[in-house]
Amino acid sequence: MSANRNKLYTTAKAGFAISLFYVAVMLGCASLGVLGYQIYTYLYYGNWASIDVVDGFLLVLIELDLQHSSFAQWLNYPEAWVGVRDQLVGFSLALFLMALAIVVMIFAMNISEEF
Numbered sequence: 001m002s003a004n005r006n007k008l009y010t011t012a013k014a015g016f017a018i019s020l021f022y023v024a025v026m027l028g029c030a031s032l033g034v035l036g037y038q039i040y041t042y043l044y045y046g047n048w049a050s051i052d053v054v055d056g057f058l059l060v061l062i063e064l065d066l067q068h069s070s071f072a073q074w075l076n077y078p079e080a081w082v083g084v085r086d087q088l089v090g091f092s093l094a095l096f097l098m099a100l101a102i103v104v105m106i107f108a109m110n111i112s113e114e115f
Contacts, residue, residue, distance in 0.1 A: 013111060020108035024101045031097035038094070054085065056093040 034051055041049040054075050061072045078085040 017108045017112040020104055020111065024105035024108060027097050027101035027104060031094045031101060034097065035094040051093045053088040053091050053093050053096045056096070057088075 038049050057075055061067050066072060
């Protein structure tokens, strides 16, 4: 019984690592998509479309129909933690997604080294 349990645990852990790998790849593709959109708008219209992390969060919240949530209200009109919101406004969404993809990929590689 213990051998089956260890095999099941190892299989589940491998599946989790593979899932994290796919998430990292999708985040990287999303980062390249945002950067590609910015390059396209620059080449077409002649001005750079600055897309920051707050814009990305708000877009996701609107798509999930959560634009009236407390997080969305904080992103639009912060009353506390204003410095955090200011940092999010100043940080590029493409760089944020790529950094997140790298962190997830490193985490997935650490999990996969165990078996």
